Amino acid sequence: MHFDKLALIGCGLIGGSFALGLKKQQCVAHVVGFSASESSKDKALALGVIDSKASSLALAVEGADLVLVASPVNAIEGCLKEMLAHLAHNALVMDVGSTKSEISTKAQEILGERAHQFVPAHPIAGKEQHGVEHATADLFVKHKTILTPTSVNSQAWVELAREVWVGLGSEVLCMGPQEHDQALAGISHLPHFIAFAAVNALNAQDERETFWRLAGPGFRDFSRIAASSPAVWRDIFLSNPTEILLQLKAFQTALADLESALKHPDSSRDLERMIEAASVSRQAWRHGAQGEQDEQGK
Numbered sequence: 001m002h003f004d005k006l007a008l009i010g011c012g013l014i015g016g017s018f019a020l021g022l023k024k025q026q027c028v029a030h031v032v033g034f035s036a037s038e039s040s041k042d043k044a045l046a047l048g049v050i051d052s053k054a055s056s057l058a059l060a061v062e063g064a065d066l067v068l069v070a071s072p073v074n075a076i077e078g079c080l081k082e083m084l085a086h087l088a089h090n091a092l093v094m095d096v097g098s099t100k101s102e103i104s105t106k107a108q109e110i111l112g113e114r115a116h117q118f119v120p121a122h123p124i125a126g127k128e129q130h131g132v133e134h135a136t137a138d139l140f141v142k143h144k145t146i147l148t149p150t151s152v153n154s155q156a157w158v159e160l161a162r163e164v165w166v167g168l169g170s171e172v173l174c175m176g177p178q179e180h181d182q183a184l185a186g187i188s189h190l191p192h193f194i195a196f197a198a199v200n201a202l203n204a205q206d207e208r209e210t211f212w213r214l215a216g217p218g219f220r221d222f223s224r225i226a227a228s229s230p231a232v233w234r235d236i237f238l239s240n241p242t243e244i245l246l247q248l249k250a251f252q253t254a255l256a257d258l259e260s261a262l263k264h265p266d267s268s269r270d271l272e273r274m275i276e277a278a279s280v281s282r283q284a285w286r287h288g289a290q291g292e293q294d295e296q297g298k
Helices: 013-024 038-046 057-061 073-086 101-117 155-167 177-203 208-214 217-227 230-239 241-263 265-297
Strands: 003-009 028-034 066-069 092-095 121-123 144-147 171-174
Touching: 003 013, 003 057, 013 028, 013 066, 013 155, 028 038, 028 057, 057 073, 066 073, 073 092, 073 101, 073 230, 092 101, 092 155, 101 177, 121 155, 144 155, 155 171, 177 208, 177 217, 177 230, 177 241, 230 241, 241 265
Parallel strands: 003 028, 003 066, 066 092, 144 171
Antiparallel strands: 121 144
């Protein structure tokens, strides 16, 4: 696997790490970057993430045999429209958006007969810090990447996309766009939603300064994702509202059960049972995830 030119659309943490990973594996000869932010392009160039910067998305895409759209989810549609007239017939195009149903449908409408070249992807990796200065070549190592192929993707294009992400150290899974959005609403979108709400609830109280002073490792671990990019998560929430609202309803039911047990001291065994159920599930997941990582590391 080798690409002559990667067009990196969006010079941030994920896109930058993708470029660095391919460079480390010597899988790409030249990386050209485009971003709406001139400073992001300048940083990416100075850090060696990209080899040159383009003044427009069209110029970035021309002649590229690999295109990664690493822009916020609400900008992906516009990027696809802008690149269509300049897209090479041998170019693999992928996005890295956290939601898939909407963009999978839009891509087929926008790209038409070229839609088979677009393979939606979502690497389950990241940091609370955002920006190309935090990009690393090993960001995707031992992390999952989900591909959500559409009905127009040939097996050859899907296999090429899989090869790219496997080359970056990912475990690659395939599923449908809706199945992806349902799962991510529960394991990613809802936890972020709750973390933002919890920090805002703390800040709304008069004693907030005391609370922050006393906060320790537990609060640090729980609230880590509340430091994520506001613009990125605004767009993710707005692109998957139906599934997030369903998960929020399930969470509210579980929260109400805990609240009810707390209000009735004679329900202490029920309270302990609910805590235990969560604890057992979390430990089982952690041990399973560690086992998977150990297997991948062999």
